[in-house]
Amino acid sequence: MTRAESRSPSARRSDGEPHRPSRLLLALKDAGLAALVALGLFAPVVGLRTDVAPSGGLFLRTRWEDVAILCGIVFALRLTLVLWTGRRGLRPSTAPGPWTLRLQQAGRLFAPALLAVALALPFIPGVGRYELDLGILVLTYVMLGWGLNIVVGLAGLLDLGYVAFYAVGAYSYALLALNFGLSFWICLPLAGILAAFWGILLGFPVLRLRGDYLAIVTLAFGEMIRIVLLNWVSLTGGPNGLSGIPRPSFFGLSFSMSGDPDTFAGYFGLEPSPLHRLIFLYYLIFALALLTNWVTLRLRRQPLGRAWEAMREDEIACRALGINITTTKLSAFALGAMFGGFAGAFFATRQAFISPESFTFIESAIILAIVVLGGLGSQIGVAIAALVMIGGFELFRELEEWRMLVFGGAMVLIMVLRPRGLVGTRTPSVALRQKRLIGANLIGEGKG
Amino acid sequence: MTGTIPSPRDMILEVAGLTMRFGGLLAVEKVSFAAMRGDITALIGPNGAGKTTVFNCITGFYRPSSGAIRLHLPGALPVSLHRLPGHRIARAGVARTFQNIRLFPGMTALENLLVAQHNRLMAATGWGIGAVLGLSRYPRAEREAIELARCWLQATALLDRADDPAGALPYGAQRRLEIARAMCTNPSLLCLDEPAAGLNPRESEELARLLLEIRSQGTSILLIEHDMGVVMRISDRVVVLDHGRLIADDIPAVVRADPKVIAAYLGESEEEEEGEAA
Numbered sequence: 115m116t117r118a119e120s121r122s123p124s125a126r127r128s129d130g131e132p133h134r135p136s137r138l139l140l141a142l143k144d145a146g147l148a149a150l151v152a153l154g155l156f157a158p159v160v161g162l163r164t165d166v167a168p169s170g171g172l173f174l175r176t177r178w179e180d181v182a183i184l185c186g187i188v189f190a191l192r193l194t195l196v197l198w199t200g201r202r203g204l205r206p207s208t209a210p211g212p213w214t215l216r217l218q219q220a221g222r223l224f225a226p227a228l229l230a231v232a233l234a235l236p237f238i239p240g241v242g243r244y245e246l247d248l249g250i251l252v253l254t255y256v257m258l259g260w261g262l263n264i265v266v267g268l269a270g271l272l273d274l275g276y277v278a279f280y281a282v283g284a285y286s287y288a289l290l291a292l293n294f295g296l297s298f299w300i301c302l303p304l305a306g307i308l309a310a311f312w313g314i315l316l317g318f319p320v321l322r323l324r325g326d327y328l329a330i331v332t333l334a335f336g337e338m339i340r341i342v343l344l345n346w347v348s349l350t351g352g353p354n355g356l357s358g359i360p361r362p363s364f365f366g367l368s369f370s371m372s373g374d375p376d377t378f379a380g381y382f383g384l385e386p387s388p389l390h391r392l393i394f395l396y397y398l399i400f401a402l403a404l405l406t407n408w409v410t411l412r413l414r415r416q417p418l419g420r421a422w423e424a425m426r427e428d429e430i431a432c433r434a435l436g437i438n439i440t441t442t443k444l445s446a447f448a449l450g451a452m453f454g455g456f457a458g459a460f461f462a463t464r465q466a467f468i469s470p471e472s473f474t475f476i477e478s479a480i481i482l483a484i485v486v487l488g489g490l491g492s493q494i495g496v497a498i499a500a501l502v503m504i505g506g507f508e509l510f511r512e513l514e515e516w517r518m519l520v521f522g523g524a525m526v527l528i529m530v531l532r533p534r535g536l537v538g539t540r541t542p543s544v545a546l547r548q549k550r551l552i553g554a555n556l557i558g559e560g561k562g
Numbered sequence: 563m564t565g566t567i568p569s570p571r572d573m574i575l576e577v578a579g580l581t582m583r584f585g586g587l588l589a590v591e592k593v594s595f596a597a598m599r600g601d602i603t604a605l606i607g608p609n610g611a612g613k614t615t616v617f618n619c620i621t622g623f624y625r626p627s628s629g630a631i632r633l634h635l636p637g638a639l640p641v642s643l644h645r646l647p648g649h650r651i652a653r654a655g656v657a658r659t660f661q662n663i664r665l666f667p668g669m670t671a672l673e674n675l676l677v678a679q680h681n682r683l684m685a686a687t688g689w690g691i692g693a694v695l696g697l698s699r700y701p702r703a704e705r706e707a708i709e710l711a712r713c714w715l716q717a718t719a720l721l722d723r724a725d726d727p728a729g730a731l732p733y734g735a736q737r738r739l740e741i742a743r744a745m746c747t748n749p750s751l752l753c754l755d756e757p758a759a760g761l762n763p764r765e766s767e768e769l770a771r772l773l774l775e776i777r778s779q780g781t782s783i784l785l786i787e788h789d790m791g792v793v794m795r796i797s798d799r800v801v802v803l804d805h806g807r808l809i810a811d812d813i814p815a816v817v818r819a820d821p822k823v824i825a826a827y828l829g830e831s832e833e834e835e836e837g838e839a840a
Contacts, residue, residue, distance in 0.1 A: 416700070417676075417683040420669075424677040427666035434621060434660075435678045435747055436652030542670045544704075546712065546724040556729035557668030 141196040148192035149185045156181045225494045228501075232400060236393045246392045250399055250464065252504045254457055257403040259484040259496040261453030264410055266482065267491035268419060269446035270426025270560015272329045275316070275336025276481050279309040279451040281343060281473035283458025288356045288468055289349070298362040302459050309455020310448040312339075317447035321440055336478055343470040355469025362463050364394055395464055402460060406453045407493055413449075415543045422446050423491070423543075426560040487528055489535025490559065498536055573634050574599040574751055574782045575620070580629035582615050582806075589615045590806045592629070597751070597799075599634075602773060602783045604793045604814075607803035608826055613786045614661060616803070617755055620784070621658040622648035635750055653681060657749035659740045661756045661786075667729025671720055671739055674728050675711035676704075678746035683707055714742035718772065734765045741772065751782050758789040770796050794818060802826065 161181040167173045235241060235249050258280065265273045286305040290296045296304075320331050343350045350356065361369065367378040369391035378394075379386040413419035421442045424432050433439055462468050480503065488499030506524070510517045532538065538554030575597040582590040590612040597603040605613050618624040620631055620643060632640040633654055641654045666674050676683070686703030715721045718738040723731055728739060737757060744752055754773075758766045770792050777783055787793045793800065793814070800817040802810040804826040810817050817823055 416687055417680050418687070420673060420677050421680050421684075423669060424666045424680075427668055428664050430623075431660070431664040431666065432677070433648045434623075434652060434658050434664075435680065435743070436649050437677070437680050438649045540668055542673055542725065544672060544676060544708070545670065546672055546708070546721075548725060550725055552668055552670070552727040556727045558666075 138197075141193055144196050145189045145193035149189040152185045152188040153181065156184045160184060225497075228494075228497065236389075236396055243389065243392065246389070246396055248505060248508055250392070250396050252501055253396070253399040253403050254461060255481065255484060255504045256497050256500040257399065257406050257457045258454060258481045259488065259500050260403065260406040260410060260493060261450050261457065262481050262485050263488075263491065263493070263496050264413075264422070264453070265446050265450035266485050266560075267489075267496075268410075268414065268426065269422040269443065270490075270558065271443065271446060272325065272332070272560070273447075273450070274329045274333035274475075274478055274482065275339075276332075276450070276454055277473045277475070277477040278316070278336040278339035279313060279454030280458040280461065280477065281339050281470070282309045282312050282451075283455030284462040284468045284472070285343060285350060285356070285458075286455065287459035287462045288359045291360045291463075292356060292358070298360070298459075298463055302456060305459035306452040306455040309458065310452040313447040313449075313451025313454075314444050316451075317444040321443055333475070333478075336473075336475060340470050340473050343473070350470075353469060353471075355467060355471075357467040359462050359466045359468065361391065361466060362394070362398065369394065395460075399457075399460055399464075402456050406456075409449075409453075410493065418442070418445060420543055427558040483525065487525065487535055489532075489537035489539075489554075491540060491557075492535065492537035495535055495537030572599050573597070575603075575784065576630075576632045576634065576640070577616070577620070578630045578632070580616065580619060580631065581627045582612070582619055582624060583627040588806055590619070590626075590803075593803065593806070593808045594629075595801045595808060595811050597782060597784050599636075599782050600777065600780065601798040602777055602785060602796050604785045604787055604797035604800045605803065606787065606790075606793055606800060607809075610805075611803040611826075612806040613803055614755060615806075617658070617753060617784075617786060619644065621656060621753055622646060622651040633751065652747055652749075655748075655750035656753060657744035657747045657751070658753040659737075659744050659755055659757060661759065663733075663736050663740055665728040665736055665740055665743070668727060670725050671715065671728055671731065672708070672711055672724045674739060674743050675714060675746045676707055678743045679707045679710065710746060711742075714745050717775065718742045719768075734761055737761065737765075737769070738772070741776075745776065745781070749781060751784060752776060753784045755786050756788060757785070758787055758792050761789075766792055 161177055163175045163177060164172050165175050231238075232249075232253070236246060258276070261279075262273065262276045265271050265276070283305040286308045287298070287301045290301045290304060291298070316332065316335050320328050323331055344353055346352070363369070364378045367376060367381050369379075370377045371386045371388070372380075374380045377386070378384075378390055384390070410419075414423075421432065421437050424435075424437070425439065425442055429439060432442075461472070465472075484499045484503050485496055487503065488495030488497070507517070507521060510520055513520055528536070534554035534557075538557075539551040540554075540557050541551060542549050573596045577596070578594050580590055580593045581588070593612075593616060595603075605616065607613050615624065619626045622643065626644050629644070631643040633643055633656060634640050635655060643651055643654065643656065646654065666677060669677070683700075683703055687700045712721070712724075715724050718741065720731075720735060720739055720742065723735060728736065731739060737760075741752075741754065741757065744754075757773075758769055761769060766789055773783060773785070773796055785793070785797065797814050800810070800812065800814050801808065802817060802820075802823050804822075809822045809826060810820045812820070
């Protein structure tokens with residue numbers, strides 16, 4: 115009797131929940147492995163340090179305590195992570211999670227609300243120069259994100275050199291305006307066309323490349339454009355950049371402070387204010403971004419957009435259905451590049467000064483991060499991600515050098531919680547009866 | 563192999579001296595056969611016989627090492643498929659399905675069928691630009707495309723699942739959807755690569771009925787299949803490959819009794835081999 119009693123708890127545990135002890139064991143083993151990897155990494159990087167001795171020579175200092183602390187942290191974090199994810203258990207994967215559904219319901223109201231706020235922003239009390247400038251910056255990235263979304267999100271072509279088209283647009287506008295005195299409204303489409311041309315030029319050699327290889331070549335293309343801009347001093351001014359780029363005018367009325375009748379303020383009888391130009395620029399980029407969105411949304415419901423998405427899902431099947439992969443890919447590159455070019459022209463006219471420094475790889479990376487965080491192919495997701503990435507980065511300004519850390523941590527957190535981006539679901543472009551969202555797990559990411 | 567030579571008039575596909583070499587491996591060697599218009603022609607053979615290679619040559623996924631593949635359409639010159647790039651073959655009127663299903667899993671069944679009508683719809687949009695600006699005959703073209711898609715969804719018993727993502731459909735439904743998608747390109751010749759693979763007997767039965775219906779609507783079918791029940795029941799002609807060579811080409815009843823075919827499938831008995839050696 116007593117023996118039976120003493121045995122029963124352990125017996126029950128092994129019968130009822132056979133996984134518990136083994137899971138803890140597995141988690142410990144996993145955490146131990148992670149700590150071992152951390153040891154391998156941190157031992158040379160943190161553990162060994164060369165310092166300058168008072169005598170002037172170098173000597174090796176070891177910091178094993180720090181390595182031990184770091185490995186301990188890794189062990190503890192990994193253990194909690196494994197135990198936590200293990201505890202949550204598995205969810206049926208075809209249905210979108212409750213999180214997704216709730217976000218989607220909120221999203222239906224969220225998009226119009228966001229649009230209304232964006233439209234009214236310059237007239238909201240308390241919005242000054244700084245907020246408007248930030249708004250312009252955010253909208254520029256929203257537009258760039260939407261442009262890149264065509265290439266990466268819809269067509270599934272991983273482009274790491276998107277900033278090249280931004281640069282082509284900016285320099286096209288600057289050079290055309292400075293050398294030929296063309297107005298902004300003539301230069302804007304020209305800048306877009308030139309960027310689209312470069313998009314096609316990039317598209318040709320990479321047509322046969324897929325995945326990682328495509329990413330590397332586009333990355334190289336982005337760097338090439340920047341280095342050409344840096345070294346072609348006679349045309350681009352090299353590292354000194356181009357300055358004195360004409361500012362846009364309001365149908366021929368300039369935004370000068372003189373108050374003459376041929377200025378914006380003078381014509382409408384307003385008090386001259388530097389805010390006028392800023393508000394105009396704000397609405398300009400707002401309109402350009404909306405144009406990008408409108409064209410993308412329209413194309414998605416049409417054969418070309420459907421062919422892009424089909425190409426992302428399965429290129430071979432597309433070919434078997436008679437879709438010309440070459441032209442379909444090139445059209446995605448060209449259209450994405452064109453919107454990048456528009457944004458570049460806007461950037462040039464806003465800054466009145468451009469140099470190759472504005473078009474480094476980090477810009478491409480930020481734009482791509484916006485698209486990936488927002489959710490490939492999702493317009494509202496990209497807009498939110500741009501707001502969070504660019505606006506949020508400004509919010510944390512007080513944190514100074516910790517800003518990057520907070521920011522990187524936030525990005526990792528988003529990707530852990532929502533691996534397919536904020537809005538990973540896809541809305542069908544057409545339906546017989548009712549459009550139902552398609553879960554992220556079914557949607558292809560594109561292989562090139 | 564018995565030989566009334568088919569007249570080119572009622573031939574739809576002509577494969578002449580097709581050879582495909584992968585490096586040192588001779589996958590298909592001088593295979594010639596013809597598929598008649600309005601027929602179901604089955605291409606059978608043991609695993610590794612070169613059936614899918616022949617298929618990939620016909621549908622433009624491989625370029626044959628030598629030989630010719632011609633598509634004969636009424637009132638037109640023969641089209642040399644072996645010279646066309648992949649996407650042009652589909653436009654010429656040859657549609658195919660894949661051994662391992664290749665749908666667009668993240669798109670709905672209906673969208674899958676609309677992608678198949680890309681070329682017709684694209685022409686109606688004025689190459690993409692007109693439809694964005696809203697000035698074209700696109701809406702009508704799309705209504706017609708949806709109507710055609712609805713027809714094929716009905717024919718494949720998928721109408722209730724039209725708005726479900728293709729990747730979430732059950733296996734048998736995915737097989738049927740792939741056939742519907744191929745049919746939405748309005749092909750003259752439909753090439754099916756093992757359409758009955760993984761289907762249960764009832765589903766195979768439905769598939770056979772669907773294929774007969776497609777044939778009755780005037781589309782010729784070329785079929786790779788392992789399910790001999792289906793092949794022998796619905797095929798008008800059976801072409802047998804073994805080790806990359808053609809060993810039989812006749813009506814099902816004759817092929818079934820052909821000792822070479824039986825030997826290829828069951829393996830030659832030891833006695834026979836010894837006999838040959840002696």
